[in-house]
Amino acid sequence: MMAQEKPKVAFVSSPRLVEHETGPFHPERPDRIRAIHRAVRAAGLIDSPDPFPDFELDLGAMPQALFKAIEIAPVMAEEQWLELVHPPEHVRQVKRVAEAGGGVLDQGDTRIDANGYEMAMLSLGGVLTACDWVMGGKFRRAFAAGRPPGHHAEPDRAMGFCLFSNIAIGARYLQKQHGVGRIAIVDFDVHHGNGTQAVFDDDPSVFFVSMHEDPRVCYPGSGYEWEAGAGAGVGYTMNVVFPPLSVDEDYMTALRRRILPVLETFAPEVLLISAGFDAHLDDPLANVNLSEAGFGEMTRELVGLADRHCNGRVVSVLEGGYHLRALGRSVVRHLIALGADSE
Numbered sequence: 001m002m003a004q005e006k007p008k009v010a011f012v013s014s015p016r017l018v019e020h021e022t023g024p025f026h027p028e029r030p031d032r033i034r035a036i037h038r039a040v041r042a043a044g045l046i047d048s049p050d051p052f053p054d055f056e057l058d059l060g061a062m063p064q065a066l067f068k069a070i071e072i073a074p075v076m077a078e079e080q081w082l083e084l085v086h087p088p089e090h091v092r093q094v095k096r097v098a099e100a101g102g103g104v105l106d107q108g109d110t111r112i113d114a115n116g117y118e119m120a121m122l123s124l125g126g127v128l129t130a131c132d133w134v135m136g137g138k139f140r141r142a143f144a145a146g147r148p149p150g151h152h153a154e155p156d157r158a159m160g161f162c163l164f165s166n167i168a169i170g171a172r173y174l175q176k177q178h179g180v181g182r183i184a185i186v187d188f189d190v191h192h193g194n195g196t197q198a199v200f201d202d203d204p205s206v207f208f209v210s211m212h213e214d215p216r217v218c219y220p221g222s223g224y225e226w227e228a229g230a231g232a233g234v235g236y237t238m239n240v241v242f243p244p245l246s247v248d249e250d251y252m253t254a255l256r257r258r259i260l261p262v263l264e265t266f267a268p269e270v271l272l273i274s275a276g277f278d279a280h281l282d283d284p285l286a287n288v289n290l291s292e293a294g295f296g297e298m299t300r301e302l303v304g305l306a307d308r309h310c311n312g313r314v315v316s317v318l319e320g321g322y323h324l325r326a327l328g329r330s331v332v333r334h335l336i337a338l339g340a341d342s343e
């Protein structure tokens with residue numbers, strides 16, 4: 001096939017997401033959104049004007065996409081969807097801190113401003129908007145580039161820069177609002193997706209796979225391979241641990257030999273990805289050495305799985321990634337792989 005007739009991948013993000021302030025020198029900072037918006041334009045994926053023309057970032061020579069993504073604005077999430085995962089006390093606690101003008105929600109590093117609750121709902125809204133578009137059939141794949149991230153937030157607590165469990169709410173939303181049955185979530189953020197795991201621990205309808213650096217040396221210190229679900233959910237949680245200095249080949253081998261065979265058997269109806277890019281060689285928050293090409297290669301394998309089982313449907317959700325240049329360049333590789341045909 002020469003040219004693509006219609007866009008296959010939606011880029012769901014709002015320039016407003018820079019308004020989420022986390023405090024000085026915080027790695028989860030507004031520039032992450034600026035870097036991503038710059039990179040998708042530098043790669044020719046998006047044609048609209050850069051909302052941050054004064055932002056300075058040296059991305060280097062960028063790969064050029066052979067297709068366009070469609071840019072979609074996130075719709076603010078409705079509060080009712082939080083209840084799919086979080087008890088009302090946790091929602092009230094986040095609101096209370098925001099209404100008091102901002103403050104700290106976890107052990108010092110999960111900080112919000114007065115607009116923190118609203119920003120969290122916009123970030124979650126991006127995930128739900130992406131789910132709606134993919135289920136509407138217009139696009140097979142969507143990437144929600146929002147912040148705050150979500151995969152460390154547990155049902156009753158904010159944690160690790162995360163307020164609400166965005167991707168877990170997305171999965172429950174797909175089941176409740178769109179009648180989806182089996183869902184797979186693959187989390188390749190370098191940190192264990194403890195929040196997502198906590199939500200689906202005993203649930204055999206959502207298969208959660210987390211690929212991360214060894215919990216003995218990496219935040220949040222959970223995600224050992226013996227953690228494999230509870231009750232009816234035993235066998236539907238898979239933690240795949242990588243030692244420090246692991247490279248693309250280590251991830252690809254684990255994906256092909258251990259993860260994909262299990263997910264082929266599970267046969268999900270929709271694939272969700274917790275796409276953190278902090279396993280990159282240059283990332284300051286961990287010690288795994290993936291390349292940008294490695295993120296593209298992993299994404300291609302996951303798209304193949306989605307084409308075989310999910311009618312191609314993938315909703316990918318930004319988690320971590322703190323080196324701005326590596327983040328922008330890796331997101332581009334991820335989007336190019338999401339937009340490609342795997343058949």
Ligand SMILES: [Zn+2]
Nearest residue numbers: 189191278320
């Ligand atoms: Zn992370």
